[in-house]
Amino acid sequence: MNRKNIVILISGTGSNMLAIANAAQKDRWDEKMQAHVACVISNRPGAEGLVSAAGLGIATQVLDHKNFESRDTFDAALANLIDSYQPALVVLAGFMRILTAGFVARYAGRMVNIHPSLLPAFPGLNTHQRALDAGCKFAGATVHMVTAELDHGAIVAQAAVPVLEGDDANSLAARVLVQEHLLYPQAVLAWLQTADAGGVQSYAN
């Protein structure tokens, strides 16, 4: 069984990263699947998630996008940093950057994202307010493979929650986030198990 390094990219709170890192430690992914979170990388120096990752003994790195002239130069440096950890899987967890096509192609079939809507509904920003404005009775979250088109890759897993009377974007986001924390570790685990079975290609678009 090959050792499987997971690299997680964040921009802020990192609660999804923490859910995955906690699941990996609690459920002993290292022993069972030789999988572990090798590094957490943030494009924002002040990201709260960096502190929580370090608290779990996980290596952290900051690559501030403001120090780069273009999206291309940032993505090239990010790919170099990610590749230094030889990742089997790259996990985007609240990583709020548009990625270049070259960067996405480099990790085709081994990069996943979580998006706070039931894709293909509401790709992009302000998902919860848009779901409320559309009168949706259900909202949720989607884990999907990352492709060049924003929030459009193959769906790996989804969780739905009801929209309740009196919800605003914040209350709905909080209800969805609880499900994200259950969904994302399960989806990452399923990906790793499929990788073990030699079936990773089936996840690629």
Ligand code: GAR
């Ligand atoms: C999560 O709700 C995630 O689904 C969303 O940002 C939040 C990050 O929270 N991602 C996107 O909107 C990506 N398009 P976290 O930093 O606490 O995990």
